[in-house]
Amino acid sequence: xxxxxxxxxIGLSLFMFSTGVVGVILRRNPIxxxxxxxxxxxxxxxxxxxxxRYRFSGIGNxxxxxxxxxxxxFIMAVAAAEVAVGLGIIMAIYRLKENxxxxxxxLLKG
Amino acid sequence: MEGNSLIxxxxxxxxxxxxxQGLCGRFLDKTVAGKKLVGLLAVAPVAIAFLIxxxxxxxxxxxxxVVVSSxxxxxxxxxxxxxxxxxxxxxxxMVLIITGIGxxxxxxxxxYMSEEKDFARFFAxxxxxxxxxxxxxxxxxxxxxxxxxxxxGLCSYLLIGFWYEDIANAKAANKxxxxxxxxxxxxxxxxxxxxxxxxxxxxxxxxxxxxSYDVIFQHLPKILALNPAMGTVAALLLFVGxxxxxxxxxxxxxxxxxxxxxxxxxxxxxxATMVTSGVVLMNRMSMLFETSPVASAVVCAVGAFTxxxxxxxxxxxxxxxxxxxxxxxxxxxxxxxxxxxxAYWVGMFHVTTHAFFKALLFLGSGxxxxxxxxxxxxxxxxxLAKYLPITFGTMMVGYLAISGxxxxxxxxxxxxxxxxxxxxxxALTGALEVxxxxxxxxxxxxxxxxxxxxxxMWLTFFGNTEQWRKLEPHHGEDDxxxxxxxxxxxxxxxxxxxxxxxxxxxxxxxxxxxxxxxxRFEHWIMASQIGAKxxxxxxPEGIPLMALSIGAAALGIxxxxxxxxxxxxxxxxxxxxxxxxxxxxxxxxxxxxxLMVNSVTTDxxxxxxxxxxxxxxxxxxxxxxGAGNLTKSLGGIFxxxxxxxVRMYASVMLIGVVALVLxxxxxxxxxx
Amino acid sequence: xxxxxxxxVFGMLAGMAALSAVGVVAFKNAVRSALCLVFTFFILGFxxxxxxxxxxxxxxxxVYTGAIMVLFLFVIMLLNLGASHVLxxxxxxxxxxxxxxxxxxxxxxxxxxxxxxLKFKAPIPTKEFGSPQVIGKVLFTDYVLPxxxxxxxxxxxxxxxxxxxxRRMS
Numbered sequence: 001x002x003x004x005x006x007x008x009x010i011g012l013s014l015f016m017f018s019t020g021v022v023g024v025i026l027r028r029n030p031i032x033x034x035x036x037x038x039x040x041x042x043x044x045x046x047x048x049x050x051x052x053r054y055r056f057s058g059i060g061n062x063x064x065x066x067x068x069x070x071x072x073x074f075i076m077a078v079a080a081a082e083v084a085v086g087l088g089i090i091m092a093i094y095r096l097k098e099n100x101x102x103x104x105x106x107l108l109k110g
Numbered sequence: 111m112e113g114n115s116l117i118x119x120x121x122x123x124x125x126x127x128x129x130x131q132g133l134c135g136r137f138l139d140k141t142v143a144g145k146k147l148v149g150l151l152a153v154a155p156v157a158i159a160f161l162i163x164x165x166x167x168x169x170x171x172x173x174x175x176v177v178v179s180s181x182x183x184x185x186x187x188x189x190x191x192x193x194x195x196x197x198x199x200x201x202x203x204m205v206l207i208i209t210g211i212g213x214x215x216x217x218x219x220x221x222y223m224s225e226e227k228d229f230a231r232f233f234a235x236x237x238x239x240x241x242x243x244x245x246x247x248x249x250x251x252x253x254x255x256x257x258x259x260x261x262x263g264l265c266s267y268l269l270i271g272f273w274y275e276d277i278a279n280a281k282a283a284n285k286x287x288x289x290x291x292x293x294x295x296x297x298x299x300x301x302x303x304x305x306x307x308x309x310x311x312x313x314x315x316x317x318x319x320x321x322s323y324d325v326i327f328q329h330l331p332k333i334l335a336l337n338p339a340m341g342t343v344a345a346l347l348l349f350v351g352x353x354x355x356x357x358x359x360x361x362x363x364x365x366x367x368x369x370x371x372x373x374x375x376x377x378x379x380x381x382a383t384m385v386t387s388g389v390v391l392m393n394r395m396s397m398l399f400e401t402s403p404v405a406s407a408v409v410c411a412v413g414a415f416t417x418x419x420x421x422x423x424x425x426x427x428x429x430x431x432x433x434x435x436x437x438x439x440x441x442x443x444x445x446x447x448x449x450x451x452x453a454y455w456v457g458m459f460h461v462t463t464h465a466f467f468k469a470l471l472f473l474g475s476g477x478x479x480x481x482x483x484x485x486x487x488x489x490x491x492x493x494l495a496k497y498l499p500i501t502f503g504t505m506m507v508g509y510l511a512i513s514g515x516x517x518x519x520x521x522x523x524x525x526x527x528x529x530x531x532x533x534x535x536x537a538l539t540g541a542l543e544v545x546x547x548x549x550x551x552x553x554x555x556x557x558x559x560x561x562x563x564x565x566x567m568w569l570t571f572f573g574n575t576e577q578w579r580k581l582e583p584h585h586g587e588d589d590x591x592x593x594x595x596x597x598x599x600x601x602x603x604x605x606x607x608x609x610x611x612x613x614x615x616x617x618x619x620x621x622x623x624x625x626x627x628x629x630r631f632e633h634w635i636m637a638s639q640i641g642a643k644x645x646x647x648x649x650p651e652g653i654p655l656m657a658l659s660i661g662a663a664a665l666g667i668x669x670x671x672x673x674x675x676x677x678x679x680x681x682x683x684x685x686x687x688x689x690x691x692x693x694x695x696x697x698x699x700x701x702x703x704x705l706m707v708n709s710v711t712t713d714x715x716x717x718x719x720x721x722x723x724x725x726x727x728x729x730x731x732x733x734x735x736g737a738g739n740l741t742k743s744l745g746g747i748f749x750x751x752x753x754x755x756v757r758m759y760a761s762v763m764l765i766g767v768v769a770l771v772l773x774x775x776x777x778x779x780x781x782x
Numbered sequence: 783x784x785x786x787x788x789x790x791v792f793g794m795l796a797g798m799a800a801l802s803a804v805g806v807v808a809f810k811n812a813v814r815s816a817l818c819l820v821f822t823f824f825i826l827g828f829x830x831x832x833x834x835x836x837x838x839x840x841x842x843x844x845v846y847t848g849a850i851m852v853l854f855l856f857v858i859m860l861l862n863l864g865a866s867h868v869l870x871x872x873x874x875x876x877x878x879x880x881x882x883x884x885x886x887x888x889x890x891x892x893x894x895x896x897x898x899x900l901k902f903k904a905p906i907p908t909k910e911f912g913s914p915q916v917i918g919k920v921l922f923t924d925y926v927l928p929x930x931x932x933x934x935x936x937x938x939x940x941x942x943x944x945x946x947x948x949r950r951m952s
Contacts, residue, residue, distance in 0.1 A: 003786035007899035009829070011892055012796045016803045016822070018888035023807035025761050025880030031858055032812055035819045038850065039803055042826055045842075053833040053911070054902055066920040069912065070928075072838050073921065076845055077932045081939030083850050087857045088946030094861050095949075106754025761876050764883045771890045781894050 009050035016043035028101050030090050034083065041079050045072045114169075114176050117195055120162045120205060121244050123155035127237035135230025145229050149220035152233035156216050156240055160209035167202045172637035177250050177324060184253070188309070190318040196250035198638035200393055203458060204247035207465050211382050212240050214610035218473050219374035221606035222480060232272060232372070239265035243383050247390055251321040252301040255391070259297060259355065262384045263290050269379060270371040282370035285707075289364040293354015297391075300347030304398070307333050307340055327397060334401045345398045345405035348391060349412075356388030358446060359416040362439050363703045369431040373476030376431060381438050381472050382465040388442070389457045392449040396639055399449070406450045406536045407544040413446025414531075414548035414555075421558040425565065426697030428682075429486045430475045433566050437512070438468055440555060447552055448527040451534030451545045455635035456526045462631070463519035463622045467511040470614035474505035477607055478570060481600040482578070488569040490578045492677050495571040497600035500608045502571050504615035509567050511618040513560035514663035519622025525659045526626075528552045533650035549650075553662050560666025565674050573677015792832065799825040812858050816851060823847045835912035 016039055023036030052068025094100050130151055138144035170176070175198035184191040195201075216236060223232055242265055246258025263286075271283030305320040311329040319325050334341040352358070357365040368380045379385070392399060392409070399406055417440045424436035441464050448456035479486055481498055495502040511518040514525075531549030578598055602608070625631040649655055673679060681690060698704070802825070805818035823846040830839035910916045921929055 003784075003788040003903075004792045005900050006902040007896045008789075008792060008796065009833075010899055011896050012799065012829075014888050014892050014895070015800050018884045019800075019803045019807055021764055021887065022880050022884035025757055025764060025884070026807060026877055028757070029812050031854060031861075032806070032815050035806055035815055035854060038846075039806060039819065039822065042823060042842075042846070045838075046826060046829065049830055049833050049835050049838060053835065054905070066916055069835060069838055069917060070920060070925050072835075073841070073917070074928060074932055076841060077936060080845065080850060081936050083853060084939045084943040085946065087853060088943035090857065091861070091947045100861065102756050105756075757876055761879050761883070764880065764887065768883050768887050768890065771887065775890065775894060781897050 006050060006054045010047055013043045013047040013050070016040075016046070028103055030100050030102050031087075033102065034086055034090075038079060038083070041075055045075055048072050048075075114166065114178050114197055116162050117166055117178055117197055117248065118180070120159040120166070120209065121195070121241060121248065123159045123162075124237045124241040124244065127152055127155035128234050128241060131230045131234035131237060135234060139227075139229035145220075145224060148230050148233060152237060153213060153216040153220065155237065156209055157213040159240070159244075160206070160213050163202065163205045163209050166197060167206060170197060170199070170202060172199050172634060175324075175638060177322075188318055189305075189320055191251055191253050191321055192319070193254065194250040194322065195248045196323060197248075199634050200390070200458065200638040201247050203462065203635065204390055205244060207462060208240060208243050208247065208383050211465055211469050211614070212236075212378060214613055215374050215378040215382075215469065215473065218377075218476070218607050218610040219372070221604045222374055222476055223372060228272070232269075235265055235268045235272070236374075236378070239269070239379060239384070243387070246387055250323055251319065252304065252323075252326075253321045255394070256297065256301060259351070259387065260294065262379070262387065263287065263294070263355070266290075266368070266379050266384060269375040270368045272371055272375070276370075279370040282364075282367040286364040286368050289361050290354045293351045293361055296347045296350025296354070298351075300344050300351060303340070303344045303347060304330075304395075307337070307344065323394065330397055331401075334398070338401065341398055342402040342405050345395070345402045346408060348395055348398070349405065349409055352388030352391050352446075353412065354388075356385050356442050356446070357416075357439050358388070358412050358442065359419060360412075362416060362420065363706055365439055366432055366435045366703075369429075369435045373431070373472060373479060376435070377469045377472035377476070380435065381468040385438060385442060386445070386461040386465070389445045389449060389461050392446070393454045393458055393635070393639070396449075396454045399454075400452065400536070403536060406452060407542075408450075409446050410450030410531065410544045410548045413443040413448075413450055414551040415443070416440070417443030417447065417555040418551050418558075421555045421562065423697070423700075424562045425558070426693045426695070428488055428697070430478065430488050430491075430566060430570065431472075431486055433488075433562060434468070434471055434475060437471075437559065437563070438464075440559065441468065441512075444524065444527045444552060444555070447531050447548045450536070450548065451531045452536030453526070453530030453534060454639060455632050456523070456530050458635050459625065459631050460523040460527055462625065463511070463523040463618075466519055466614055466621050467508045467618040470508040470611065470618050471505060471512065473607070473611055473614065474501050474508060477501040477603045477611065478505075480603055480607070483598065485578070488566065489678055489682070491570045492573040492575050492577040493571070494576075494600055498571075498602050500602060500611065504608075504611040505567070505571075507615040508618050509563050511622070513563050513667055514556055514659055515667075516660055516663075517623065519618050519620070519625075521659065521663070522622035522626040524552075524556055525655060528556065528659060529649050529655045532653055532655070553658060556659065557662040557666040557669075560663045561670040564667050564670025568670065568674040569678055572675070575677060577678060792829075795825055795828055795832070799829070813855070816854050816858060819854075820847050820851045823851065833912075837912055837914045837917045 020036040020038075020040035020043060023039065024033050027033055027036065048068045048071050052066075055068075090100060093105065097105070099105075131148065135148050139148050175196055178195045178197065180193040180195075182190060182192045216233070219232070219236065223229055226232060239262060242258050242261025244258070246255055246262060249255050249258060267283045267287040270286050271280050273279050274283075301321070304326060308314070308320050308326055308329050311333050313329055313332060317325055330341075354361045365380060365385065369376055371380075399409065420436045420439035420443065424433050424440065427433045427436060441460070445457040445460045445464070448454070448460060478491070478494065478498065478501060481494070481501070482491065485491075507518070511520040514521045528549050531545050531552055534545040534549075536545060578595075682693070695701070799822050802818040802821040806815045806822065809815045809818060823842060827839045827842040827847070830836075830842055
């Protein structure tokens with residue numbers, strides 16, 4: 001994709017990230033909120049890879065070129081763990097309350 | 111190992127015995143042969159320890175205390191406490207009493223406890239007790255004494271509560287332990303105070319063994335000369351400890367209840383050895399008491415009062431072991447009178463003879479109880495002499511010894527106690543000669559002693575009727591496991607139980623005479639008395655002491671015979687409405703025990719409840735709730751922000767992020 | 783700025799990704815949201831390929847669209863949050879605030895970032911970029927400590943989710 005400027009990728013990434021943010025605020029279903037968080041993470045991943053690709057000139061050692069990609073690998077792993085635990089929490093809450101509307105779950109109320 | 115290091119063996123063998131019984135015994139004591147092996151391995155360490163003790167004593171030069179050092183234990187800046195043993199005449203006397211009588215009682219217990227399922231557990235405790243008691247008397251510093259002190263307290267607790275399934279025994283064990291806590295509090299403060307005093311001595315040139323006796327004895331006189339009041343305080347604190355362990359008046363109330371334990375325990379711990387550790391402590395720290403007439407007067411007064419009080423109570427008891435328990439408390443009072451009067455060696459003399467005859471009497475009563483299928487009430491005995499000839503003969507010796515019949519051991523030591531109290535001029539508070547008063551009280555108590563012991567013997571072995579023949583299905587307090595009935599046949603005890611009885615009877619008969627010859631015992635013990643080398647006179651001027659003692663004994667015995675010759679009088683039978691009021695009150699310890707126990711249980715609970723409802727709910731919670739309400743109302747101003755809606759929090763965060771980005775753009779100019 | 787075929791392809795992919803991303807937020811039904819998200823991730827995988835990051839593209843499709851999204855769908859089914867059980871979204875001020883500020887965030891960041899990068903063209907890529915060999919080599923040498931830490935994290939995640947989702951036997 002040599003003809004595409006970096007700005008296009010980063011713009012897409014920004015758009016997706018903001019969509020995710022808006023989704024977290026708008027939706028009341030915690031699972032969908034989770035999906036929106038995944039969306040934000042993926043937007044960031046896209047930005048990482050795009051930057052890595054556009055910085056890498058083939059000169060220097062490999063780890064410089066791979067740094068951005070490494071970040072993506074770790075983000076994926078952490079995201080997987082986070083989804084597993086988060087969905088577990090949602091299941092537990094659902095079993096306890098028969099309800100997972102985040103507006104109803106107001107234990108944090110002062 | 112050369113001579114004096116052998117003493118570690120004396121200490122180590124009972125510990126090894128304890129470890130063996132504790133770790134392997136439970137797998138062996140299920141069979142008869144296994145029980146025999148366990149019994150052998152319980153008696154052997156103590157017996158061998160006794161033989162080693164004899165060897166060490168033989169090679170001991172009385173005028174020179176030997177300190178056997180070992181590994182360090184506590185090493186701090188300015189304080190070091192090694193494990194060290196002190197071999198001198200006092201400690202070796204106690205070692206011989208503990209291991210000798212201990213071995214005999216172990217032997218007796220192999221017979222007495224042969225039916226028990228927890229055979230090995232019993233001997234584990236007993237061996238541990240011997241080890242702890244040896245540490246108490248042999249340790250060369252106050253902290254080792256403290257280890258032993260607490261160790262014997264623990265074993266006493268474990269053994270009183272040996273039959274722990276019975277709630278009464280568990281309660282008695284707890285009582286003993288808790289009451290002893292009070293005494294231990296005093297002892298702890300006392301020994302810490304002594305160490306503190308020693309540390310402040312100007313002559314301490316880099317010496318760090320603050321708790322060791324040799325250091326204390328070296329520096330204490332100078333310190334006390336500067337500060338006599340402190341000596342009195344320390345002495346009284348130590349005496350509080352001695353009161354707890356040796357069952358003196360304010361704290362005696364655990365000892366009668368301690369009879370809930372097996373009889374060998376009563377004999378070994380609650381008559382012969384552990385309860386005398388208070389007297390041993392007074393002998394050890396005699397230098398401290400000698401310099402304080404006030405403390406000595408307190409010791410004398412407490413001892414005399416305890417002797418009298420316990421003797422009166424003993425007359426009202428119907429349980430054979432309870433009689434002996436109060437008798438023990440009374441005799442301990444005698445020992446303290448002697449110590450208070452300044453004749454410390456007399457206290458030790460009475461400890462020794464008392465160990466002989468009281469162990470004998472306890473073991474004898476155990477034999478009677480054994481023969482009467484665990485019935486302990488003397489009102490069910492009578493005419494047992496023909497069934498139990500050996501027990502009867504040996505107990506008779508013990509009875510004559512404790513009554514103070516001339517020629518037997520009790521006579522010598524008791525006479526010395528009374529004499530030293532009457533002659534002593536140490537126990538003074540102002541013009542009041544406490545020592546002299548105590549001496550006269552002791553004389554009265556001697557008569558009372560002879561009387562209640564006569565009562566015990568006659569109700570048990572003589573009389574016209576065998577009381578258990580007329581047992582009815584209901585009688586008195588049913589302790590749940592005696593099966594005495596009208597056609598019961600008492601049987602003499604097995605050989606393992608009567609051999610100790612005979613040995614102790616021999617000692618009770620001739621021990622006092624032997625030790626009193628040529629003031630042998632006096633010189634022996636006085637050798638280790640650091641401090642005043644001049645013993646107080648034991649024969650007061652112008653008082654016919656010998657005649658008085660013999661008279662008191664005769665009076666008591668004759669009075670007892672007059673009342674009890676025919677056995678159980680109607681006035682003391684099962685029908686308690688016929689009892690004299692005074693006797694009923696005496697049996698009840700004049701309400702003292704109940705008062706004490708209630709004051710720390712129900713009364714303090716009531717006080718706590720009142721404090722709780724009044725002070726705690728009112729004041730404390732008022733403060734707490736007030737503070738809480740204040741913060742709550744302050745927080746209420748802001749807590750409407752906390753809606754609990756996660757999405758709202760996220761929106762606010764987003765607003766914040768946008769504001770931050772805006773700020774950065776504005777302040778840094780942004781992209782042109 | 784000349785229109786190249788590459789740009790056209792990118793525009794199509796990016797448009798689809800953006801649309802389905804909006805779909806994730808807009809659909810009321812959770813299952814539809816999830817399917818939109820699957821599609822988004824799929825497109826993203828293609829974009830990674832386009833950026834010569836083959837290894838990560840494969841990983842994206844396998845891990846995200848394959849595993850994570852299946853997990854999501856599975857939980858949705860399990861909790862019965864499909865069409866029959868749609869959470870009634872009430873209109874409230876948060877909606878307006880969220881959209882307004884989300885858009886403003888995107889606009890602000892884009893205004894700062896995009897103009898700078900417009901001239902930025904990609905250099906000629908080497909063969910190694912994004913290949914599994916390079917990724918593996920770097921991962922197990924320079925990044926071995928984070929790698930191990932992540933492995934522990936994953937283990938904890940497994941244990942935690944099992945504990946959380948377990949039925950309490952009472």
